[in-house]
Amino acid sequence: MNKKQLIDTIKLQSKDNFGKFPDQIIITPARVNIIGEHTDYNQGLSMPTAINYWMCAGISHSSSKNIRLYSLNFDKVIEFNKNKRIQFKEVWQKLAYEATLIINKKYHINTSFNISIGGNIPIGCGLSSSTAFVISFVYSILSLLSINLSKMDLAILCNKIENKALGTSTGFLDQYGIIFSKPNQFLLIDFRDDKIQYLPSITTGYSWIVINSKINRELSLSEYKDRVNECISGFHILKTMFDIQSIRDINFNMISHLKEKNRIIYNRMKHIIDENNRVLRIKNYINNTDYKKIGSVLIESHESLKSLYEVSCDEIDYMINFSLEQEGWLGGRIMGGGFGGCTINLIDNKYLADYKSKILYEYNCKFNVEVDFMNLKFCGGIQKI
Ligand code: GLA
Secondary structure, three states: OOHHHHHHHHHHHHHHHHOOOOOEEEEEEEEEEOOOOOOHHHOOEEOEEEEEEEEEEEEEEEOOOOEEEEEOOOOEEEEEOOOOOOOOOOHHHHHHHHHHHHHHHHHOOOOEEEEEEEEOOOOOOOOOHHHHHHHHHHHHHHHHOOOOOOHHHHHHHHHHHHHHHHOOOOOOHHHHHHHOOOEOEEEEEEOOOOEEEEEEOOOOOEEEEEEEOOOOOOHHHOOHHHHHHHHHHHHHHHHOOOOOOOHHHOOHHHHHOHHHHOHHHHHHHHHHHHHHHHHHHHHHHHHOOOHHHHHHHHHHHHHHHHHOOOOOOHHHHHHHHHHHOOOOEEEEEEOOOOOOOEEEEEEEHHHHHHHHHHHHHHHHHHHOOOOEEEEOOOEOOOEEO
16 A cells, blocks of 8 residues: 555545544654664664655544544554543554553643554564554644644653553654654764764665565564663673763773673673664765665674674574675665564665565575565655645
């Protein structure tokens, strides 16, 4: 389903389920991350951007005392009341319910509403479908209530909702990547002071593609939290030895003390230091349009995510190892939280079709699963239609 078909479907579903077309339509993109993985919650650097896959929400005032939500992806309507506690089990339901409670507490929702949400973002594979869902839901309600939040406040609110609803402790990569994106630009975010620079995403003759391994990852159930805690422990250990304010102040000399005594923490810290440097290196290579070097940094990043940060999985390692042998594949790596999900790859257009058919065949032979390909366009952040 393309963007226009999605918007039309949301309009029609709103009419079918709730008897009227939406008063407001919000369209929210998915995000990818070019480089800078697991650095956001460590005051580090990342380079995300929004892509051509979307979540669409249509909202309208209602006179019913319950809030009604239709999910296009699950083809289901749920109802709830902001003043009554309910235990929802499914992720989209928990997100919507928690969002309503938190917005109501902060801004007082003085109207009821019907909302339809759905999209073409693959769910649970590292493209921030949950974040896009929350942003669509929250931004729709705020628009209906005529509440204007700054982009930063919207990101903070949505991050709080997602972490509260799912019991996760993620950083701000997904929210910033979606909310602050501009067409054909990569964001270079410094999470120490939240400064954002924009870099041109132009890659004439080359394509960025995402490959979905179809190994599902559930962030709340994964070892993501362990990684967050390991980084906090690393910081506390090093703080007793050095004058540091955050993980960002840690350097190679400092972590050399941990190499023998605490190999796991050493590995995690080494990944963070190297990954921040990789973001800066890719920034330079983008400025010099040196695609080969961009690719080689992606390969380094994958090796680090696999061996030092330990967030990869066999299926994705297989895909990357196979790709290393393929002509025209400049580089790639596991993307997002990890433990499954997608890879992001940079490929020479001349070899793209051949590469795709080979990986489809090989991966299918090995794991009996067909990967999905997403050819990326960089389309900018949220839009009110
Ligand atoms: C997930 C989290 C982000 C970030 C990435 C890893 O996508 O939601 O905050 O930590 O993992 O870079």
